[in-house]
Amino acid sequence: MSLAVRVIPCLDVDGGRVVKGINFENLRDAGDPVELARLYDREGADELTFLDISASVEARGTTMDIVSRTAEEVFIPLTVGGGVREVADVDRLLRAGADKVAMNTAAINRPELISEVADRFGNQVLVLSVDARRVRPGGTPTESGYEVTTHGGKKAVEGMDAIAWAIRAAELGVGEILLNSMDADGTRDGFDLEMIERVRREVSIPVIASGGAGKVEDFAPAVDAGADAVLAASVFHFGTLRVSEVKQALAASGHPTR
Amino acid sequence: MSPRVVVLDYGSGNLRSAVRAVERAGAEVTLTSDFDTALAADGLLVPGVGAFEACMKGLRAIKGERIIGRRLAGGRPVLGICVGMQILFSRGVEHGVETEGCDEWPGVVERLQAPVVPHMGWNTVEVPQVEGQPTRLFDQITDERFYFVHSYGVRDWKLVTNDRTRAPLVTWAEHGGDRFVAAVENGPLSATQFHPEKSGDAGAQLLRNWVQSL
Numbered sequence: 165m166s167l168a169v170r171v172i173p174c175l176d177v178d179g180g181r182v183v184k185g186i187n188f189e190n191l192r193d194a195g196d197p198v199e200l201a202r203l204y205d206r207e208g209a210d211e212l213t214f215l216d217i218s219a220s221v222e223a224r225g226t227t228m229d230i231v232s233r234t235a236e237e238v239f240i241p242l243t244v245g246g247g248v249r250e251v252a253d254v255d256r257l258l259r260a261g262a263d264k265v266a267m268n269t270a271a272i273n274r275p276e277l278i279s280e281v282a283d284r285f286g287n288q289v290l291v292l293s294v295d296a297r298r299v300r301p302g303g304t305p306t307e308s309g310y311e312v313t314t315h316g317g318k319k320a321v322e323g324m325d326a327i328a329w330a331i332r333a334a335e336l337g338v339g340e341i342l343l344n345s346m347d348a349d350g351t352r353d354g355f356d357l358e359m360i361e362r363v364r365r366e367v368s369i370p371v372i373a374s375g376g377a378g379k380v381e382d383f384a385p386a387v388d389a390g391a392d393a394v395l396a397a398s399v400f401h402f403g404t405l406r407v408s409e410v411k412q413a414l415a416a417s418g419h420p421t422r
Numbered sequence: 423m424s425p426r427v428v429v430l431d432y433g434s435g436n437l438r439s440a441v442r443a444v445e446r447a448g449a450e451v452t453l454t455s456d457f458d459t460a461l462a463a464d465g466l467l468v469p470g471v472g473a474f475e476a477c478m479k480g481l482r483a484i485k486g487e488r489i490i491g492r493r494l495a496g497g498r499p500v501l502g503i504c505v506g507m508q509i510l511f512s513r514g515v516e517h518g519v520e521t522e523g524c525d526e527w528p529g530v531v532e533r534l535q536a537p538v539v540p541h542m543g544w545n546t547v548e549v550p551q552v553e554g555q556p557t558r559l560f561d562q563i564t565d566e567r568f569y570f571v572h573s574y575g576v577r578d579w580k581l582v583t584n585d586r587t588r589a590p591l592v593t594w595a596e597h598g599g600d601r602f603v604a605a606v607e608n609g610p611l612s613a614t615q616f617h618p619e620k621s622g623d624a625g626a627q628l629l630r631n632w633v634q635s636l
Contacts, residue, residue: 170543235438239443239446240620241571260438261439262436288472370540422544
Protein backbone atom coordinates (compact mmCIF):
# COMPACT_ATOMS: atom_id res chain seq x y z
CA MET A 165 0.00 0.00 0.00
CA SER A 166 1.11 3.56 -0.44
CA LEU A 167 0.04 7.08 0.25
CA ALA A 168 -3.44 7.93 -1.01
CA VAL A 169 -3.83 10.61 -3.65
CA ARG A 170 -5.24 13.60 -1.84
CA VAL A 171 -8.31 15.29 -3.28
CA ILE A 172 -8.48 18.87 -2.06
CA PRO A 173 -11.41 21.24 -2.57
CA CYS A 174 -10.41 24.88 -2.45
CA LEU A 175 -12.80 27.52 -1.10
CA ASP A 176 -12.46 31.20 -1.90
CA VAL A 177 -13.43 33.15 1.19
CA ASP A 178 -14.10 36.88 1.37
CA GLY A 179 -15.04 38.47 4.67
CA GLY A 180 -16.03 35.10 6.06
CA ARG A 181 -18.24 34.01 3.16
CA VAL A 182 -17.61 31.60 0.33
CA VAL A 183 -17.48 33.68 -2.80
CA LYS A 184 -18.40 31.47 -5.71
CA GLY A 185 -22.01 30.38 -5.48
CA ILE A 186 -23.11 26.83 -4.97
CA ASN A 187 -26.46 25.19 -4.50
CA PHE A 188 -26.12 21.97 -2.61
CA GLU A 189 -29.44 20.74 -1.35
CA ASN A 190 -28.48 19.72 2.13
CA LEU A 191 -26.86 22.98 3.11
CA ARG A 192 -28.74 25.50 5.17
CA ASP A 193 -26.36 28.24 4.10
CA ALA A 194 -24.32 27.65 0.99
CA GLY A 195 -22.20 30.71 1.62
CA ASP A 196 -21.01 29.52 4.99
CA PRO A 197 -17.49 28.07 4.68
CA VAL A 198 -17.96 25.94 7.78
CA GLU A 199 -21.05 24.25 6.31
CA LEU A 200 -19.24 23.64 3.05
CA ALA A 201 -16.18 22.32 4.83
CA ARG A 202 -18.42 19.85 6.64
CA LEU A 203 -20.05 18.78 3.38
CA TYR A 204 -16.70 18.24 1.65
CA ASP A 205 -15.47 16.34 4.70
CA ARG A 206 -18.50 14.04 4.53
CA GLU A 207 -17.85 13.45 0.83
CA GLY A 208 -14.35 12.28 1.61
CA ALA A 209 -12.18 15.36 0.99
CA ASP A 210 -8.68 14.55 2.21
CA GLU A 211 -7.79 18.11 3.04
CA LEU A 212 -9.35 21.56 2.66
CA THR A 213 -7.88 24.79 1.41
CA PHE A 214 -9.28 28.21 2.24
CA LEU A 215 -8.09 31.00 0.05
CA ASP A 216 -8.73 34.30 1.78
CA ILE A 217 -9.36 36.83 -0.95
CA SER A 218 -10.48 39.61 1.40
CA ALA A 219 -9.09 43.00 0.55
CA SER A 220 -9.61 44.71 3.91
CA VAL A 221 -8.09 44.03 7.30
CA GLU A 222 -11.55 43.74 8.91
CA ALA A 223 -12.59 41.10 6.41
CA ARG A 224 -9.41 39.16 7.15
CA GLY A 225 -10.29 39.18 10.82
CA THR A 226 -13.58 37.52 9.93
CA THR A 227 -11.69 34.86 8.01
CA MET A 228 -9.69 34.04 11.13
CA ASP A 229 -12.97 33.35 12.87
CA ILE A 230 -14.01 31.03 10.02
CA VAL A 231 -10.73 29.17 10.24
CA SER A 232 -11.17 28.54 13.94
CA ARG A 233 -14.82 27.52 13.58
CA THR A 234 -13.90 25.08 10.83
CA ALA A 235 -10.99 23.63 12.80
CA GLU A 236 -13.35 23.09 15.74
CA GLU A 237 -15.66 20.93 13.69
CA VAL A 238 -13.83 19.41 10.75
CA PHE A 239 -11.11 16.92 11.58
CA ILE A 240 -9.09 16.86 8.40
CA PRO A 241 -6.11 19.10 7.56
CA LEU A 242 -6.83 22.71 6.78
CA THR A 243 -4.62 24.96 4.66
CA VAL A 244 -5.17 28.70 4.59
CA GLY A 245 -3.72 31.07 2.03
CA GLY A 246 -4.09 34.68 1.01
CA GLY A 247 -2.53 37.78 2.50
CA VAL A 248 0.27 36.02 4.36
CA ARG A 249 3.09 38.55 4.45
CA GLU A 250 5.14 37.86 7.54
CA VAL A 251 5.92 35.25 10.17
CA ALA A 252 3.35 36.81 12.51
CA ASP A 253 0.59 36.14 9.94
CA VAL A 254 1.55 32.47 9.87
CA ASP A 255 1.54 32.34 13.65
CA ARG A 256 -1.94 33.89 13.80
CA LEU A 257 -3.35 31.43 11.25
CA LEU A 258 -1.84 28.41 12.99
CA ARG A 259 -3.22 29.61 16.31
CA ALA A 260 -6.63 30.08 14.73
CA GLY A 261 -6.59 26.43 13.70
CA ALA A 262 -4.86 26.20 10.32
CA ASP A 263 -2.53 23.24 9.90
CA LYS A 264 -0.73 24.68 6.91
CA VAL A 265 -0.33 28.09 5.39
CA ALA A 266 -0.06 28.85 1.69
CA MET A 267 2.11 31.70 0.50
CA ASN A 268 2.49 33.28 -2.91
CA THR A 269 3.35 36.93 -3.60
CA ALA A 270 5.03 37.61 -0.27
CA ALA A 271 7.50 34.78 -0.91
CA ILE A 272 8.22 36.12 -4.40
CA ASN A 273 8.92 39.57 -2.97
CA ARG A 274 11.04 38.26 -0.14
CA PRO A 275 12.12 34.61 -0.50
CA GLU A 276 13.86 34.63 2.92
CA LEU A 277 10.37 34.65 4.41
CA ILE A 278 10.22 30.95 3.49
CA SER A 279 13.21 30.06 5.66
CA GLU A 280 11.97 32.28 8.46
CA VAL A 281 8.66 30.45 8.58
CA ALA A 282 10.21 27.00 8.10
CA ASP A 283 12.76 27.60 10.87
CA ARG A 284 10.07 28.61 13.30
CA PHE A 285 7.25 26.17 12.48
CA GLY A 286 8.90 23.45 10.40
CA ASN A 287 8.63 23.15 6.62
CA GLN A 288 5.52 20.97 6.78
CA VAL A 289 3.38 24.05 7.54
CA LEU A 290 4.39 25.91 4.43
CA VAL A 291 2.79 25.47 1.03
CA LEU A 292 4.20 27.55 -1.80
CA SER A 293 1.50 28.52 -4.23
CA VAL A 294 2.97 29.04 -7.71
CA ASP A 295 0.76 30.62 -10.37
CA ALA A 296 2.63 29.59 -13.48
CA ARG A 297 2.11 29.77 -17.23
CA ARG A 298 4.01 29.51 -20.47
CA VAL A 299 5.79 32.71 -21.42
CA ARG A 300 3.63 34.60 -23.87
CA PRO A 301 5.00 35.66 -27.28
CA GLY A 302 6.78 38.95 -26.74
CA GLY A 303 7.31 38.25 -23.03
CA THR A 304 10.68 37.96 -21.36
CA PRO A 305 11.88 34.40 -22.04
CA THR A 306 12.79 32.02 -19.21
CA GLU A 307 14.96 28.93 -19.38
CA SER A 308 12.11 26.49 -18.83
CA GLY A 309 9.61 28.45 -20.89
CA TYR A 310 7.37 28.85 -17.83
CA GLU A 311 7.00 32.07 -15.88
CA VAL A 312 5.59 33.10 -12.54
CA THR A 313 2.53 35.34 -12.39
CA THR A 314 0.84 37.26 -9.60
CA HIS A 315 -2.58 38.80 -9.10
CA GLY A 316 -4.37 35.63 -10.09
CA GLY A 317 -2.42 35.24 -13.30
CA LYS A 318 -2.98 38.80 -14.46
CA LYS A 319 0.61 39.97 -14.08
CA ALA A 320 3.75 38.17 -15.17
CA VAL A 321 6.83 38.53 -13.01
CA GLU A 322 9.14 39.41 -15.90
CA GLY A 323 11.80 36.80 -16.45
CA MET A 324 11.01 34.78 -13.32
CA ASP A 325 11.29 31.10 -14.21
CA ALA A 326 8.48 29.10 -12.57
CA ILE A 327 10.43 25.83 -12.45
CA ALA A 328 13.54 27.48 -11.03
CA TRP A 329 11.36 29.21 -8.44
CA ALA A 330 9.86 25.91 -7.32
CA ILE A 331 13.36 24.44 -6.94
CA ARG A 332 14.62 27.43 -4.99
CA ALA A 333 11.57 27.50 -2.70
CA ALA A 334 12.05 23.80 -1.94
CA GLU A 335 15.67 24.53 -1.01
CA LEU A 336 14.58 27.42 1.18
CA GLY A 337 12.24 25.09 3.04
CA VAL A 338 8.69 24.95 1.71
CA GLY A 339 7.04 21.61 2.46
CA GLU A 340 4.87 21.43 -0.60
CA ILE A 341 4.26 23.10 -3.97
CA LEU A 342 0.74 24.07 -5.00
CA LEU A 343 1.18 24.30 -8.74
CA ASN A 344 -1.55 26.35 -10.40
CA SER A 345 -1.51 26.38 -14.16
CA MET A 346 -2.71 29.79 -15.30
CA ASP A 347 -2.94 28.45 -18.86
CA ALA A 348 -5.28 25.64 -17.82
CA ASP A 349 -7.14 27.53 -15.09
CA GLY A 350 -10.79 28.00 -15.93
CA THR A 351 -10.58 26.04 -19.20
CA ARG A 352 -11.90 22.77 -17.74
CA ASP A 353 -9.80 21.04 -20.38
CA GLY A 354 -7.71 19.11 -17.90
CA PHE A 355 -4.56 19.77 -15.92
CA ASP A 356 -1.32 21.04 -17.45
CA LEU A 357 0.39 17.66 -17.48
CA GLU A 358 3.61 18.84 -19.05
CA MET A 359 4.14 21.42 -16.34
CA ILE A 360 3.37 18.92 -13.57
CA GLU A 361 5.96 16.52 -15.06
CA ARG A 362 8.58 19.24 -15.22
CA VAL A 363 8.14 20.27 -11.60
CA ARG A 364 7.94 16.65 -10.39
CA ARG A 365 11.29 15.91 -12.03
CA GLU A 366 12.93 18.86 -10.32
CA VAL A 367 11.68 18.80 -6.73
CA SER A 368 11.41 16.06 -4.12
CA ILE A 369 8.63 17.63 -2.04
CA PRO A 370 4.93 16.89 -2.65
CA VAL A 371 3.28 18.61 -5.62
CA ILE A 372 -0.39 19.56 -5.64
CA ALA A 373 -1.79 19.97 -9.15
CA SER A 374 -4.30 22.75 -9.69
CA GLY A 375 -6.05 24.39 -12.60
CA GLY A 376 -8.03 22.93 -15.45
CA ALA A 377 -10.10 20.17 -13.89
CA GLY A 378 -13.40 19.78 -15.74
CA LYS A 379 -14.40 16.14 -15.50
CA VAL A 380 -13.64 13.14 -13.31
CA GLU A 381 -11.33 11.65 -15.94
CA ASP A 382 -9.02 14.68 -15.72
CA PHE A 383 -7.58 13.79 -12.33
CA ALA A 384 -5.80 10.45 -12.94
CA PRO A 385 -3.53 11.84 -15.68
CA ALA A 386 -2.34 14.57 -13.28
CA VAL A 387 -1.34 11.86 -10.82
CA ASP A 388 0.34 9.86 -13.59
CA ALA A 389 2.28 13.02 -14.43
CA GLY A 390 3.59 13.08 -10.88
CA ALA A 391 1.11 15.01 -8.73
CA ASP A 392 0.77 13.81 -5.12
CA ALA A 393 -2.49 15.64 -4.67
CA VAL A 394 -5.12 17.30 -6.84
CA LEU A 395 -6.94 20.52 -6.06
CA ALA A 396 -9.99 22.05 -7.65
CA ALA A 397 -12.32 24.89 -6.80
CA SER A 398 -15.14 25.80 -9.15
CA VAL A 399 -16.03 22.27 -10.32
CA PHE A 400 -16.70 21.41 -6.69
CA HIS A 401 -18.35 24.75 -5.81
CA PHE A 402 -20.82 24.55 -8.65
CA GLY A 403 -21.54 20.91 -8.06
CA THR A 404 -20.24 19.93 -11.52
CA LEU A 405 -18.18 17.26 -9.79
CA ARG A 406 -18.43 15.68 -6.39
CA VAL A 407 -15.37 14.83 -4.34
CA SER A 408 -16.59 11.26 -4.01
CA GLU A 409 -16.85 10.83 -7.80
CA VAL A 410 -13.33 12.11 -8.30
CA LYS A 411 -12.04 9.63 -5.77
CA GLN A 412 -13.93 6.77 -7.40
CA ALA A 413 -12.46 7.71 -10.78
CA LEU A 414 -8.96 7.85 -9.32
CA ALA A 415 -9.42 4.47 -7.67
CA ALA A 416 -10.75 2.99 -10.92
CA SER A 417 -7.53 4.15 -12.61
CA GLY A 418 -5.51 2.24 -10.05
CA HIS A 419 -4.54 5.15 -7.80
CA PRO A 420 -4.90 4.56 -4.08
CA THR A 421 -7.49 6.77 -2.40
CA ARG A 422 -8.80 7.02 1.11
CA MET B 423 -17.35 11.21 35.16
CA SER B 424 -15.39 11.94 31.99
CA PRO B 425 -11.66 11.34 32.21
CA ARG B 426 -9.61 14.51 32.65
CA VAL B 427 -6.99 15.00 29.95
CA VAL B 428 -4.29 17.63 29.83
CA VAL B 429 -2.99 18.67 26.41
CA LEU B 430 0.53 19.82 27.19
CA ASP B 431 1.12 23.36 25.98
CA TYR B 432 4.79 23.94 25.34
CA GLY B 433 4.58 26.40 22.49
CA SER B 434 3.90 24.00 19.69
CA GLY B 435 1.68 24.56 16.63
CA ASN B 436 -2.03 24.01 16.23
CA LEU B 437 -3.18 22.79 19.64
CA ARG B 438 -6.80 23.78 19.28
CA SER B 439 -7.64 20.84 17.02
CA ALA B 440 -6.02 18.41 19.43
CA VAL B 441 -8.07 19.85 22.29
CA ARG B 442 -11.30 19.66 20.30
CA ALA B 443 -10.63 16.14 19.05
CA VAL B 444 -9.98 14.80 22.56
CA GLU B 445 -13.07 16.62 23.87
CA ARG B 446 -15.07 14.96 21.14
CA ALA B 447 -13.61 11.64 22.23
CA GLY B 448 -15.32 12.13 25.59
CA ALA B 449 -12.70 13.73 27.81
CA GLU B 450 -12.70 16.90 29.82
CA VAL B 451 -9.70 18.76 28.42
CA THR B 452 -7.35 21.39 29.83
CA LEU B 453 -4.66 23.02 27.72
CA THR B 454 -1.85 23.93 30.09
CA SER B 455 1.86 23.84 30.80
CA ASP B 456 1.32 23.67 34.56
CA PHE B 457 3.43 20.93 36.14
CA ASP B 458 1.01 19.78 38.84
CA THR B 459 -2.08 19.89 36.62
CA ALA B 460 -0.29 17.85 33.96
CA LEU B 461 0.91 15.38 36.57
CA ALA B 462 -2.52 14.93 38.13
CA ALA B 463 -4.58 14.46 34.96
CA ASP B 464 -6.02 11.05 34.08
CA GLY B 465 -4.32 11.28 30.70
CA LEU B 466 -1.58 13.48 29.28
CA LEU B 467 -1.45 14.26 25.58
CA VAL B 468 1.88 15.50 24.27
CA PRO B 469 1.45 17.12 20.84
CA GLY B 470 4.27 18.53 18.75
CA VAL B 471 4.97 19.90 15.30
CA GLY B 472 8.08 21.28 13.69
CA ALA B 473 11.63 20.49 14.63
CA PHE B 474 12.78 17.93 17.21
CA GLU B 475 15.30 20.32 18.72
CA ALA B 476 12.82 23.19 19.10
CA CYS B 477 10.25 20.85 20.63
CA MET B 478 12.72 19.43 23.16
CA LYS B 479 13.74 22.95 24.11
CA GLY B 480 10.11 23.93 24.63
CA LEU B 481 9.43 20.75 26.55
CA ARG B 482 12.44 21.20 28.85
CA ALA B 483 11.44 24.81 29.55
CA ILE B 484 8.31 23.53 31.28
CA LYS B 485 10.02 20.41 32.72
CA GLY B 486 7.93 18.36 30.35
CA GLU B 487 10.32 15.40 30.30
CA ARG B 488 9.99 15.18 34.09
CA ILE B 489 6.22 15.35 33.90
CA ILE B 490 6.28 12.45 31.43
CA GLY B 491 8.82 10.47 33.49
CA ARG B 492 6.94 10.89 36.75
CA ARG B 493 3.63 10.00 35.20
CA LEU B 494 5.06 6.82 33.72
CA ALA B 495 6.70 5.86 37.02
CA GLY B 496 3.20 5.92 38.47
CA GLY B 497 1.67 4.06 35.54
CA ARG B 498 -0.30 7.12 34.42
CA PRO B 499 -1.17 7.24 30.69
CA VAL B 500 0.68 9.49 28.24
CA LEU B 501 -0.03 9.80 24.53
CA GLY B 502 2.51 11.44 22.21
CA ILE B 503 1.49 12.70 18.79
CA CYS B 504 3.83 13.38 15.82
CA VAL B 505 6.92 15.15 17.18
CA GLY B 506 5.30 14.46 20.57
CA MET B 507 6.03 10.80 19.76
CA GLN B 508 9.50 11.43 18.36
CA ILE B 509 10.76 13.18 21.50
CA LEU B 510 9.99 10.02 23.50
CA PHE B 511 12.92 8.27 21.79
CA SER B 512 16.60 8.51 22.72
CA ARG B 513 17.61 11.18 20.28
CA GLY B 514 16.85 13.05 17.11
CA VAL B 515 19.19 13.92 14.25
CA GLU B 516 18.20 16.88 12.07
CA HIS B 517 20.56 18.59 9.62
CA GLY B 518 23.44 16.79 11.31
CA VAL B 519 22.50 18.21 14.71
CA GLU B 520 21.91 15.63 17.41
CA THR B 521 19.42 16.38 20.17
CA GLU B 522 18.76 14.23 23.19
CA GLY B 523 15.16 13.13 23.60
CA CYS B 524 13.26 11.88 26.64
CA ASP B 525 14.79 8.42 26.17
CA GLU B 526 11.69 6.49 27.18
CA TRP B 527 12.31 4.24 24.17
CA PRO B 528 15.54 3.32 22.42
CA GLY B 529 15.90 4.61 18.90
CA VAL B 530 16.94 7.50 16.73
CA VAL B 531 14.64 9.89 14.92
CA GLU B 532 16.22 10.53 11.53
CA ARG B 533 15.35 11.77 8.07
CA LEU B 534 13.10 9.54 5.99
CA GLN B 535 14.74 7.99 2.93
CA ALA B 536 12.06 8.33 0.27
CA PRO B 537 11.84 9.99 -3.14
CA VAL B 538 9.23 12.48 -1.88
CA VAL B 539 9.65 14.00 1.58
CA PRO B 540 7.78 15.25 3.68
CA HIS B 541 5.66 12.13 3.94
CA MET B 542 2.40 14.02 3.66
CA GLY B 543 -1.06 12.58 3.43
CA TRP B 544 -3.20 9.57 4.27
CA ASN B 545 -1.40 6.28 4.63
CA THR B 546 -2.14 2.76 5.82
CA VAL B 547 -0.51 1.23 8.89
CA GLU B 548 0.45 -2.33 9.81
CA VAL B 549 -0.93 -3.10 13.26
CA PRO B 550 0.82 -6.18 14.67
CA GLN B 551 -1.22 -9.14 15.80
CA VAL B 552 0.43 -10.42 18.94
CA GLU B 553 -1.01 -13.33 20.88
CA GLY B 554 -2.24 -12.16 24.29
CA GLN B 555 -1.40 -8.52 23.58
CA PRO B 556 -4.32 -7.00 21.68
CA THR B 557 -4.07 -3.45 20.37
CA ARG B 558 -5.98 -0.91 22.39
CA LEU B 559 -5.45 2.12 20.17
CA PHE B 560 -6.57 0.42 16.95
CA ASP B 561 -9.48 -1.48 18.47
CA GLN B 562 -12.39 -1.50 15.98
CA ILE B 563 -10.22 0.12 13.32
CA THR B 564 -9.34 -1.94 10.27
CA ASP B 565 -8.13 -0.94 6.81
CA GLU B 566 -8.24 2.74 7.67
CA ARG B 567 -5.83 5.44 6.65
CA PHE B 568 -4.35 8.08 8.93
CA TYR B 569 -2.99 11.53 8.18
CA PHE B 570 0.79 11.86 8.36
CA VAL B 571 2.95 14.93 7.88
CA HIS B 572 6.62 14.53 8.77
CA SER B 573 10.11 14.34 7.31
CA TYR B 574 11.72 12.40 10.15
CA GLY B 575 10.91 9.12 11.80
CA VAL B 576 12.15 6.11 13.74
CA ARG B 577 13.32 3.78 10.99
CA ASP B 578 14.81 1.02 13.08
CA TRP B 579 13.76 -0.56 16.36
CA LYS B 580 14.98 -3.93 17.43
CA LEU B 581 12.62 -5.14 20.09
CA VAL B 582 14.46 -6.88 22.86
CA THR B 583 12.42 -8.84 25.36
CA ASN B 584 12.79 -11.71 27.77
CA ASP B 585 10.50 -13.92 29.81
CA ARG B 586 9.88 -11.15 32.32
CA THR B 587 9.26 -8.20 30.02
CA ARG B 588 6.83 -7.64 27.21
CA ALA B 589 7.96 -5.83 24.09
CA PRO B 590 6.02 -2.73 23.08
CA LEU B 591 3.40 -3.21 20.39
CA VAL B 592 4.89 -1.37 17.42
CA THR B 593 2.83 -0.40 14.36
CA TRP B 594 4.76 0.41 11.18
CA ALA B 595 4.03 2.42 8.06
CA GLU B 596 5.77 2.59 4.71
CA HIS B 597 6.42 5.47 2.32
CA GLY B 598 8.46 5.37 -0.87
CA GLY B 599 10.15 2.14 0.19
CA ASP B 600 11.13 3.38 3.64
CA ARG B 601 9.59 1.90 6.79
CA PHE B 602 9.14 3.75 10.04
CA VAL B 603 7.28 3.58 13.34
CA ALA B 604 3.67 4.75 12.99
CA ALA B 605 2.45 4.00 16.51
CA VAL B 606 3.59 2.45 19.78
CA GLU B 607 1.62 0.93 22.64
CA ASN B 608 3.72 0.26 25.69
CA GLY B 609 1.79 0.01 28.96
CA PRO B 610 0.81 3.54 30.01
CA LEU B 611 2.90 5.11 27.22
CA SER B 612 1.45 5.23 23.71
CA ALA B 613 2.22 7.36 20.71
CA THR B 614 1.39 7.94 17.07
CA GLN B 615 3.51 9.46 14.33
CA PHE B 616 0.34 10.37 12.44
CA HIS B 617 -2.20 12.95 13.57
CA PRO B 618 -5.32 11.21 14.93
CA GLU B 619 -6.84 14.66 15.54
CA LYS B 620 -6.66 15.25 11.76
CA SER B 621 -7.52 11.74 10.64
CA GLY B 622 -11.30 12.01 10.33
CA ASP B 623 -13.40 9.14 11.71
CA ALA B 624 -10.50 6.69 12.06
CA GLY B 625 -8.59 9.19 14.18
CA ALA B 626 -11.69 9.93 16.25
CA GLN B 627 -12.07 6.22 17.01
CA LEU B 628 -8.42 5.93 18.03
CA LEU B 629 -8.75 8.87 20.41
CA ARG B 630 -11.95 7.42 21.84
CA ASN B 631 -10.11 4.15 22.42
CA TRP B 632 -7.39 5.99 24.31
CA VAL B 633 -9.78 8.14 26.34
CA GLN B 634 -11.85 5.08 27.27
CA SER B 635 -8.73 3.36 28.56
CA LEU B 636 -8.03 6.17 31.03
